[in-house]
Amino acid sequence: MEDHEKIDKARERIIETIAQNIHLYGLVPSAGRQFGTMFFQNEPLTLDDMTEKLGMSKTSMSTSVRALSELKLVERAWKKGVRKDLYKVTDDWHQSFIDLFSIKWQRSVTLHTAAIKKSLAELEELLQNPVLSEELREEVQIDIDKLKYMKDYYNWLERLIDAFEDQRIFDLVPKFENSNENTKN
Amino acid sequence: MEDHEKIDKARERIIETIAQNIHLYGLVPSAGRQFGTMFFQNEPLTLDDMTEKLGMSKTSMSTSVRALSELKLVERAWKKGVRKDLYKVTDDWHQSFIDLFSIKWQRSVTLHTAAIKKSLAELEELLQNPVLSEELREEVQIDIDKLKYMKDYYNWLERLIDAFEDQRIFDLVPKFENSNENTKN
DNA sequence: TTGTTTGTACAGTAAAAACTGTACAATAAA
DNA sequence: TTTATTGTACAGTTTTTACTGTACAAACAA
Structure with missing residues (x-):
């Protein structure tokens, strides 16, 4: 050859x-x-x-x-x-990864957070209705709990994105193995 | 309604x-x-x-x-x-995220690492050839440097995956805001 | 101004992926 | 054993996405 x-x-x-x-x-x-x-x-x-x-x-x-x-x-x-x-x-592939991560997931977090907030408000409102049957009240409460769980999860994801964006991820995982110089570049 | x-x-x-x-x-x-x-x-x-x-x-x-x-x-x-x-x-969405991350990226890291290793070996071998023209030698060296850069990057990605898999990511980004109890669940 | 060059919008086509219905193997029930 | 039920392989169809060629607007050159 x-x-x-x-x-x-x-x-x-x-x-x-x-x-x-x-x-x-x-x-x-x-x-x-x-x-x-x-x-x-x-x-x-x-x-x-x-x-x-x-x-x-x-x-x-x-x-x-x-x-x-x-x-x-x-x-x-x-x-x-x-x-x-x-x-x-x-030329900075670590930064490209961070950008990708940020671009892709930030949008998802924003959309989900907005949807959760809106649905949560509607369900809380529904719960105010004094003549709501006990059965429905229970169903609503279960959904509210689920939405609150989602909310916590997306809040975590948001903070995770932040940790990438502001480079704190390199404190946990330095660019180079066994390196203390993780602030470099 | x-x-x-x-x-x-x-x-x-x-x-x-x-x-x-x-x-x-x-x-x-x-x-x-x-x-x-x-x-x-x-x-x-x-x-x-x-x-x-x-x-x-x-x-x-x-x-x-x-x-x-x-x-x-x-x-x-x-x-x-x-x-x-x-x-x-x-029911553990944080874990689902970690699993997704791990499944998706680990495969990529493995494939890239193998390809880089193989190409790197071929190029190093090529460099051994004593009658290789100076021009080609330079070209090969540039490619080797690029592959070494990739190698470092994928090594970082591997360690990043590890940090998710073994839950150390929660040290950096706790599941709940302002919480010290990040070992829970 | 007019004539070129360059990048992209858009419409049409080719290729790929999602989805359906049928057929059947695996398992359970009788 | 036979009969019934369940999940999925597979082939065919529909839908979506990737890609091409044309046409044109924007930017530059003369």
Whole structure:
């Protein structure tokens, strides 16, 4: 095998692994391949570069690079004299993980918290009704307890997101093993 | 509005919110609706119960309840005299979150770690070749550095998963706010 | 101004995933 | 044993999602 083929093979293995795991980011394999391809490129790429390297339409490249950007997996880059948009892989992967975690779960927490609050208020209100049958009153109380449990859980999730966002997670799990320098970078 | 309709409305809001967020678990809305429906039921449900309540085929109920089980969101339940399989929502949601986190990411870490190890070995081997051109040697070295970066990152992710699995995450983010009793439950 | 280039909206098509109904194996009941 | 019930494999259908090609608006160049 020719030497550069060996390099390519080593890269391909990594790229395929990324492609097969990118669903964890809510993306499809081709977006993972795109990310992986950019990762092994030492220069930022244009949409046309990606079209060529991946053999896919420019429209696809445009939409998936946007998806990758929204998850902060890639970012815009600049190079003087180049008019086209340039993109490169974000270089702090720990931060990318945190961003992903935050983006994905924060929305869920917000939506759930709002829904819980509203339903809880309606049920509490229902409980005020003096002519409510004992049977229904009991059913309502059970639901209220369930919603309160959910509320506590989502409150925990919110605080968990905070612990990632403000980097406290690195106090618990330092970036490098057996390292006290977890404030670095 | 009739009283029980009010209860149903409060429940529906929560169920729909779950359905719209369950994609975070890699599941489709209907599985979320199934989960939500089970959550507000005070008795474990059979597949036939679910078929009736959700108006979907039994086959669908079977496959999605399995998906829910694999993520430990629901579990089998037993009730004497009932021959059919019974399922109920897992009651420790913090633990469910940890299980999800663990199941989803551990696989990714394992696959990536193996791929990185293999590619790294191939590239190191390539570097041994004494007649390798200076240009290629440099290219290989850059890739090796990138793979080492990935290796560190996935090592961190592995330790992060461990911190969730062995409950140390609750030291950083207690289940209840301002609580020192984070070892409880 | 007019002519190019670039990124994306949009409509249509291809591919994938969700869902259903049938058929059947496994288990329990008679 | 036979009969009934239950869960799921599998094939087919419907629905959804991914992807492509065209058309065009925005930004730049001349």
